[in-house]
Amino acid sequence: xxARRFAPGETVxxxxxxxxxxxxxxxxxxxxxxxxxxxxxxxxxxTAADFRHDEFDYWFNLGLSNKLDTNPQTFRPSASxxxxxxxxxxxxxxxxxVGGSSNHFTGNFWRFHEVDFDERSRLGPIAGTxxxxxxxxxxxxxxxxxxxxxxxxxxGLAGASPFDPPRSKPYPMPPLxxxxxxxxxxxGARKLGLHPFPAPMAINxxxxxxxxxxxxxxxxxxxxxxxxxxxxxxYTMIPEAEAxxxxxxxxxxxxxxxxxxxxxxxxxxxxxxxxxxxxxxKARGVVVSANGAESPRLLLMSANAKFPDGLxxxxxxxxxxxxxxxxxxxxxxFEHELNEFKSVQVTRIVHDWYDTDPKRGFYGxxxxxxxxxxxxxxxxxxxxxxxxxxxxGLKSLLEAMPRAMVVATHGTSLPLMTNRIDLDPDLKDAxxxxxxxxxxxxxxxxxxxxxxxxxxxxxxLHAAGALDAWKVPITPAAGSPHLLGTARMGNDPRxxxxxxxxxxxxxxxxxxxxxxxxxxxxxxxxxxTIMALAFRAxxxxxxxxxxxxx
Amino acid sequence: MDSSGxxxxxxxxxxxxxxxxxxxxxxxxxxxxxxxxxxxASLADDADRTRFLVLSAEQARDVEAIAAQIVxxxxxxxxxxxxxxxxxxxxxAGPWAAGAKDFLAGLADFQAKCARHHPGVAQxxxxxxxxxxxxxxxxxxxxxxxxxxFLTVLGLLASPHYGGNANKAGWKLVGFVDQHAWxxxxxxxxxxxxGFKPYATPAVKGSQS
Numbered sequence: 001x002x003a004r005r006f007a008p009g010e011t012v013x014x015x016x017x018x019x020x021x022x023x024x025x026x027x028x029x030x031x032x033x034x035x036x037x038x039x040x041x042x043x044x045x046x047t048a049a050d051f052r053h054d055e056f057d058y059w060f061n062l063g064l065s066n067k068l069d070t071n072p073q074t075f076r077p078s079a080s081x082x083x084x085x086x087x088x089x090x091x092x093x094x095x096x097x098v099g100g101s102s103n104h105f106t107g108n109f110w111r112f113h114e115v116d117f118d119e120r121s122r123l124g125p126i127a128g129t130x131x132x133x134x135x136x137x138x139x140x141x142x143x144x145x146x147x148x149x150x151x152x153x154x155x156g157l158a159g160a161s162p163f164d165p166p167r168s169k170p171y172p173m174p175p176l177x178x179x180x181x182x183x184x185x186x187x188g189a190r191k192l193g194l195h196p197f198p199a200p201m202a203i204n205x206x207x208x209x210x211x212x213x214x215x216x217x218x219x220x221x222x223x224x225x226x227x228x229x230x231x232x233x234x235y236t237m238i239p240e241a242e243a244x245x246x247x248x249x250x251x252x253x254x255x256x257x258x259x260x261x262x263x264x265x266x267x268x269x270x271x272x273x274x275x276x277x278x279x280x281x282k283a284r285g286v287v288v289s290a291n292g293a294e295s296p297r298l299l300l301m302s303a304n305a306k307f308p309d310g311l312x313x314x315x316x317x318x319x320x321x322x323x324x325x326x327x328x329x330x331x332x333x334f335e336h337e338l339n340e341f342k343s344v345q346v347t348r349i350v351h352d353w354y355d356t357d358p359k360r361g362f363y364g365x366x367x368x369x370x371x372x373x374x375x376x377x378x379x380x381x382x383x384x385x386x387x388x389x390x391x392x393g394l395k396s397l398l399e400a401m402p403r404a405m406v407v408a409t410h411g412t413s414l415p416l417m418t419n420r421i422d423l424d425p426d427l428k429d430a431x432x433x434x435x436x437x438x439x440x441x442x443x444x445x446x447x448x449x450x451x452x453x454x455x456x457x458x459x460x461l462h463a464a465g466a467l468d469a470w471k472v473p474i475t476p477a478a479g480s481p482h483l484l485g486t487a488r489m490g491n492d493p494r495x496x497x498x499x500x501x502x503x504x505x506x507x508x509x510x511x512x513x514x515x516x517x518x519x520x521x522x523x524x525x526x527x528x529t530i531m532a533l534a535f536r537a538x539x540x541x542x543x544x545x546x547x548x549x550x
Numbered sequence: 551m552d553s554s555g556x557x558x559x560x561x562x563x564x565x566x567x568x569x570x571x572x573x574x575x576x577x578x579x580x581x582x583x584x585x586x587x588x589x590x591a592s593l594a595d596d597a598d599r600t601r602f603l604v605l606s607a608e609q610a611r612d613v614e615a616i617a618a619q620i621v622x623x624x625x626x627x628x629x630x631x632x633x634x635x636x637x638x639x640x641x642x643a644g645p646w647a648a649g650a651k652d653f654l655a656g657l658a659d660f661q662a663k664c665a666r667h668h669p670g671v672a673q674x675x676x677x678x679x680x681x682x683x684x685x686x687x688x689x690x691x692x693x694x695x696x697x698x699x700f701l702t703v704l705g706l707l708a709s710p711h712y713g714g715n716a717n718k719a720g721w722k723l724v725g726f727v728d729q730h731a732w733x734x735x736x737x738x739x740x741x742x743x744x745g746f747k748p749y750a751t752p753a754v755k756g757s758q759s
Binding site: 088159160394 | 684
């Protein structure tokens with residue numbers, strides 16, 4: 001069966017805006033349920049042969065990334081400041097392409113724990129934040145986590161972590177081979193009485209679902225996988241959606257506006273094609289899965305007389321509660337060679353500090369992983385701190401790269417009304433649409449917990465025998481690839497944008513599902529949960545459509 | 551370090567990677583072709599190092615001299631030997647052309663201040679090594695120096711395609727080998743790993759603080 005092509009003017013069952021971790025899954029679920037689907041993808045459609053091992057282009061020249069000349073962004077730490085145009089690296093970083101950011105992700109596929117869904121009930125309110133429970137539980141999402149592991153493909157070792165939540169099935173693939181960074185993290189952590197365990201990764205450790213095993217080339221984070229071993233929806237969900245004969249994926253199709261009718265229903269999506277010609281795709285239902293920054297932007301750009309503050313924004317919450325997760329690096333040198341440029345980024349993780357402990361005096365939970373740096377230029381540019389900034393100190397650091405590793409810290413971000421995506425009042429993109437404005441300042445507890453984790457990382461590295469270990473100083477976040485919370489899920493239409501099935505409270509046939517749906521940030525690895533939510537959303541949206549409930 | 555052990559390991563890794571690739575080519579020829587393409591594209595050393603596109607000869611002398619202090623040569627190649635100055639020149643004519651004006655203004659400011667600091671010396675590159683080091687310590691917190699530091703690291707370690715990293719001197723310096731496939735063991739510490747040992751008793755959640 002070949003991919004479907006819909007005629008111009010035809011009304012399809014659903015338009016899905018975005019083809020990444022969420023959109024790819026939802027398109028496949030809707031198409032498999034018998035519905036006709038058009039997927040609008042802003043970026044191009046790459047093949048495996050298009051991906052290159054070009055560190056400069058991918059990390060310093062926005063190779064796979066959203067482009068700041070055509071798709072500019074502005075950033076400010078708080079609403080009292082004028083946002084400045086972002087010059088070097090996007091504040092909201094993603095990979096516009098069929099497969100979206102699942103093309104360039106690292107593939108860390110932690111499940112959320114029970115506590116991520118009901119932490120507000122366990123801890124009580126946190127002043128000045130919009131900290132809240134999710135309208136669903138881990139138990140409700142568990143079957144969909146299992147679906148991600150078996151249908152998208154995750155390698156790991158069930159039962160290895162004493163902290164893991166219950167699971168209904170083991171992983172379909174064994175863990176990837178451990179790297180020296182994993183062995184050292186495990187050695188140091190076990191010496192301290194902690195519980196390191198093999199990292200679950202969305203990368204094939206053995207051939208799986210007609211895709212080969214990882215060849216350990218090392219180019220995962222920030223790169224597309226030319227081996228097709230990393231489980232991008234480009235290789236997994238999208239071809240399966242197209243194989244139904246009911247799904248058409250349109251690359252270089254940039255959604256600009258969702259139209260609504262007099263009854264307040266969505267009628268379809270206006271978009272620009274590769275030649276900047278505008279089209280309108282009519283649909284019975286619209287699913288927005290454009291990521292946690294572009295989804296609220298599209299809904300805000302779709303404001304009209306009936307919805308003056310943006311579509312699905314009667315709560316005033318649309319675009320707010322942006323959460324980045326905290327990420328920091330701790331570097332170390334050992335006596336012998338690790339050669340961390342080889343193979344996947346992460347093979348061992350530590351979850352002993354996953355839960356918030358009120359005794360610490362601040363909110364926060366997270367994890368550590370042992371990883372590569374990731375590659376020479378990024379490592380050389382950012383590992384060089386203090387005495388190693390330049391001269392003989394830098395030279396000796398560079399010579400030591402084979403003996404170097406990183407422990408990365410991953411932590412919570414509290415939801416704040418003041419951290420948000422909205423439309424820049426002045427700046428326009430290359431299509432004349434309002435540029436994205438990002439306003440973000442970490443909550444002090446987020447930074448306090450990141451600092452706490454850095455101290456634990458130093459202890460583990462010394463216990464593992466590091467000759468030297470040092471922290472990259474923690475600075476306030478000015479951007480992230482984790483774009484969470486901006487169309488939050490909830491039962492109360494006054495304080496959330498979508499309901500527990502991702503249906504917007506305000507527009508019956510409009511759904512939003514991606515990182516924007518998150519109520520809390522989790523501990524730093526969102527894509528597994530984005531995909532689990534998308535499997536669940538796809539199932540429910542198809543059910544609503546079959547019953548005529550859209 | 552046991553160098554004979556290290557070289558034996560490298561040989562085993564290299565042959566292991568090759569064997570893995572042959573297996574891949576037999577089983578997934580299209581994937582193997584893509585992997586080969588990704589690998590080849592990153593290795594291409596097709597940079598023209600016969601002329602500068604943005605810098606004058608006089609500017610290039612100072613940029614090269616600064617870079618050579620940031621990553622000095624000696625026993626192993628440094629920024630000068632890796633031709634980092636060509637990276638710094640070429641990116642400002644290509645991908646970072648938009649930043650060329652600011653970079654050149656920063657360089658002009660650096661040169662003017664250096665001339666005031668060392669009257670009678672034509673330019674920074676003409677200072678003796680100790681005076682160069684002393685002057686760079688004097689300006690090491692300036693944005694221009696930080697930019698030069700960043701550009702020098704990239705000039706050493708970005709693909710030779712961008713003008714620096716000549717003869718992959720930078721990659722050799724840091725022990726990086728771009729190969730499309732590797733097999734374990736990857737390093738010293740995982741070679742002797744005895745396997746993951748499960749925990750006997752479940753941990754109490756949240757017990758660590």
